[in-house]
Amino acid sequence: MKKLALHTKIFIGLFVGLTLGIIVNFFFSGSDWVNWFAGNIAQPAGQIFLRMVFMIIVPLIFTAIALGVADFRDVKKIGRIGGRVLMFTVFITAVSVIIGILLVDIFRPGVGITEENRTQLMQSISNNQTVSGIITSAHESKSFIQIIIDLIPRNPFQEIVFYLDPNYRGGGLLALMFFALIFGLGMALTEYKKVEPLIKTLQGVYEVVMKMIDFAMKLAPYGVAALIFSTASTLGFKIILILLNYVLIVLAALTIHFLFTYGAILKYVIKRNPVEFFKGISEVIITAFSTSSSNATLPTSIRVTSEKLKVDKDITNFVLTVGSTANQNGTALYEGITVLFLAQFFGVDLSITQQLIVVFLAILAGVGTAGVPGGSLPLVVMVLQTIGIPAEGIGIILGVDRILDMSRTVVNVSGDIVLACWVDASEKKRIAS
Numbered sequence: 491m492k493k494l495a496l497h498t499k500i501f502i503g504l505f506v507g508l509t510l511g512i513i514v515n516f517f518f519s520g521s522d523w524v525n526w527f528a529g530n531i532a533q534p535a536g537q538i539f540l541r542m543v544f545m546i547i548v549p550l551i552f553t554a555i556a557l558g559v560a561d562f563r564d565v566k567k568i569g570r571i572g573g574r575v576l577m578f579t580v581f582i583t584a585v586s587v588i589i590g591i592l593l594v595d596i597f598r599p600g601v602g603i604t605e606e607n608r609t610q611l612m613q614s615i616s617n618n619q620t621v622s623g624i625i626t627s628a629h630e631s632k633s634f635i636q637i638i639i640d641l642i643p644r645n646p647f648q649e650i651v652f653y654l655d656p657n658y659r660g661g662g663l664l665a666l667m668f669f670a671l672i673f674g675l676g677m678a679l680t681e682y683k684k685v686e687p688l689i690k691t692l693q694g695v696y697e698v699v700m701k702m703i704d705f706a707m708k709l710a711p712y713g714v715a716a717l718i719f720s721t722a723s724t725l726g727f728k729i730i731l732i733l734l735n736y737v738l739i740v741l742a743a744l745t746i747h748f749l750f751t752y753g754a755i756l757k758y759v760i761k762r763n764p765v766e767f768f769k770g771i772s773e774v775i776i777t778a779f780s781t782s783s784s785n786a787t788l789p790t791s792i793r794v795t796s797e798k799l800k801v802d803k804d805i806t807n808f809v810l811t812v813g814s815t816a817n818q819n820g821t822a823l824y825e826g827i828t829v830l831f832l833a834q835f836f837g838v839d840l841s842i843t844q845q846l847i848v849v850f851l852a853i854l855a856g857v858g859t860a861g862v863p864g865g866s867l868p869l870v871v872m873v874l875q876t877i878g879i880p881a882e883g884i885g886i887i888l889g890v891d892r893i894l895d896m897s898r899t900v901v902n903v904s905g906d907i908v909l910a911c912w913v914d915a916s917e918k919k920r921i922a923s
């Protein structure tokens with residue numbers, strides 16, 4: 491029998507986990523054995539897969555960026571590419587937030603909720619520990635200038651140690667990337683003879699990291715099945731029904747951005763066939779969907795982008811690594827919609843100026859969100875507080891967050907790959923002219 495390709499296996503894992511999860515949720519929801527199975531078998535299995543990936547993230551990010559920058563060997567080129575990444579990120583993220591905000595303004599999902607459902611939602615907030623946890627961490631939200639300062643790590647090791655801690659208020663992976671960037675710049679500007687052994691060593695580390703990713707990805711079909719099963723089997727479908735309009739609007743806006751914004755950029759700016767592109771990255775899409783984490787998807791997207799899409803390796807490494815944390819279109823779009831939805835829910839009228847502030851804050855929040863499951867929630871609270879909407883409102887949408895998280899992560903990661911293709915195309919065009 492022909493050996494199945496990895497992405498086919500992952501897809502089968504996704505399908506099996508999802509179907510079983512939905513069946514179990516439908517027929518046996520809340521029963522003891524379901525909770526036991528989800529808690530003791532499925533979740534740990536999913537965690538093992540995720541940890542196999544997460545443990546590789548730090549060496550991957552460090553070597554990918556440092557080598558990416560050192561290989562350019564040209565400070566001007568680094569500046570040019572960095573500038574483009576920033577410009578394109580702000581542009582696509584702004585488009586995504588505007589799509590979301592237009593839809594939420596047209597369909598007003600927060601207004602049509604019945605009184606009974608409203609009471610039920612409010613009750614779900616009052617005794618929810620997670621809500622208070624998220625709010626506490628958002629209370630310590632930082633000023634704009636502090637966010638910039640925190641990009642420069644005082645101690646890179648501290649950023650490494652705490653990057654997965656959702657309550658950590660330092661720079662996290664972005665700060666580690668900054669360190670790697672400066673380190674790479676240092677290597678690029680030092681006489682080659684002197685740094686050659688170091689570069690060769692880092693290249694060795696990078697290759698080993700790639701091998702370790704292969705190991706982890708062998709577990710992916712099972713990990714993905716387990717993760718999806720535990721989400722689907724314990725998901726409250728009832729809450730999805732109450733919030734159906736909100737959920738549909740987020741999904742519709744994500745789909746529009748995914749198909750049309752990315753599609754148009756691919757076809758008209760990058761001049762690639764969008765259908766082939768989306769087919770080519772199917773493995774990345776499935777991994778993002780099931781892990782809900784841009785960081786956990788990074789190894790897969792690096793491999794697919796350089797091997798299948800044939801994007802220059804240095805550009806792939808640099809853009810995808812930075813993008814996995816900084817370019818989060820799906821998250822920014824979701825944050826914009828959620829803030830306006832909650833404003834409608836609480837009857838707070840937002841003027842056009844306030845909505846523009848939401849657009850601006852959502853773009854910033856997209857950059858500041860960690861690429862981990864639920865990474866955007868503290869930032870949603872921060873935006874709510876800035877605009878003057880009760881922060882507890884986050885509890886209302888918490889029940890449906892996982893499904894939206896999975897979907898926005900797909901848009902986040904695909905956006906990074908579009909960005910890498912875009913930077914690659916503009917570099918090639920520059921060389922050709």
Ligand code: ASP
Nearest residue numbers: 783784861862864865866
């Ligand atoms: N889970 C998202 C990601 O990793 C972040 C978020 O929106 O919560 O890209």
